[in-house]
Amino acid sequence: MSKISFSPFIIGTMRLGQWGAKMSTDEMQNFIEACIDLGINDFDHADIYGHYSTEGEFGAVLKKDPTLRKKIQITTKCGIKLVSENRPDHKIKSYNCSGKHIMASVDQSLEQLHTDYIDILLIHRPDILMNPAEIAATFARLYRQGKVKYFGVSNFTPSQFELIQPYFPLITNQVEASILHRTPFLDGTFDQCMRHKIRPTCWSPLGGGKLFKEPEKDTPEAFIEQQKRIKTVTETLCEKYNASADQILLAWLLKHPARLLPVLGTSKIERIESALEASDIDLTHEEWYELWQASTGEEVA
Numbered sequence: 001m002s003k004i005s006f007s008p009f010i011i012g013t014m015r016l017g018q019w020g021a022k023m024s025t026d027e028m029q030n031f032i033e034a035c036i037d038l039g040i041n042d043f044d045h046a047d048i049y050g051h052y053s054t055e056g057e058f059g060a061v062l063k064k065d066p067t068l069r070k071k072i073q074i075t076t077k078c079g080i081k082l083v084s085e086n087r088p089d090h091k092i093k094s095y096n097c098s099g100k101h102i103m104a105s106v107d108q109s110l111e112q113l114h115t116d117y118i119d120i121l122l123i124h125r126p127d128i129l130m131n132p133a134e135i136a137a138t139f140a141r142l143y144r145q146g147k148v149k150y151f152g153v154s155n156f157t158p159s160q161f162e163l164i165q166p167y168f169p170l171i172t173n174q175v176e177a178s179i180l181h182r183t184p185f186l187d188g189t190f191d192q193c194m195r196h197k198i199r200p201t202c203w204s205p206l207g208g209g210k211l212f213k214e215p216e217k218d219t220p221e222a223f224i225e226q227q228k229r230i231k232t233v234t235e236t237l238c239e240k241y242n243a244s245a246d247q248i249l250l251a252w253l254l255k256h257p258a259r260l261l262p263v264l265g266t267s268k269i270e271r272i273e274s275a276l277e278a279s280d281i282d283l284t285h286e287e288w289y290e291l292w293q294a295s296t297g298e299e300v301a
């Protein structure tokens, strides 16, 4: 397996279809092409997005213009079984990482995406009943069949990651990470990625947009206070670096030596363009901790 390389950011597709922007085929094509023009060719999917419809909507673009396929790298995920009109046989929400489920899910994704290979397959969430040897054998089979090039996991704890890694080389752990979700900085996730020389991919890098919106009616007071503290520090840094708030918050993630790869959830090209400039902002060590402190609400020990 050769070494994988990524573009500077990964484009999340979760909000492009029915769970967000509801882009038409033409709009999605324009969006994909604009990302490629910006030098970003990594797209992050999951079978479940849009209640199992977003892969198909993206695939319609690849069907319309098959030349796009070789210009992009597709991640997709499997293992969550949602209760959905599109999956009437799912009685409750559950996780399934059995070989049978992974194989069937990959075949579905290939069909939906109108492609004969997936670049990166992730187990979306750890299945409590997962068997590492069975997962590894299934990954090896998919690799031999040419259906998937690289494999990883998502939302795995370091010990769950360590369970699979010795059986099969994983290329990432995709975890939630942002100024609002600091867990992987402290629970060993990023340390482990550095130790294995792989790059963590980070979902909801801007907290799902929560920091940019007015708090909803039932928002807990503690979150409102946290939001205010983060906003105050961010605004000072925006002035210093002549940057926007999203650029500062991305620069904060990019400063970590694990070389985090944010999975951007925006459906707006101008925000992706602006995100690219975040790489030029080098926050000082102290500024990084100012934001950390604004998030935790207390000085480090």
Ligand SMILES: NC(=O)c1ccc[n+]([C@@H]2O[C@H](COP(=O)([O-])OP(=O)(O)OC[C@H]3O[C@@H](n4cnc5c(N)ncnc54)[C@H](OP(=O)(O)O)[C@@H]3O)[C@@H](O)[C@H]2O)c1
Binding pocket: 011, 012, 013, 014, 015, 044, 045, 124, 154, 155, 174, 175, 202, 203, 204, 205, 206, 207, 208, 209, 210, 212, 246, 263, 264, 265, 266, 267, 268, 271
């Ligand atoms: N592995 C997993 O379990 C998992 C879970 C969740 C998500 N994901 C992946 O991660 C991707 C990103 O997640 P996310 O969408 O939560 O990420 P995010 O980038 O933190 O949030 C995106 C949201 O923030 C808004 N936003 C971004 N910048 C903004 C700004 N400057 N002002 C106002 N609003 C702004 C976007 O709206 P606009 O569209 O208007 O810009 C969008 O609604 C998903 O698409 C998916 O691929 C993975």
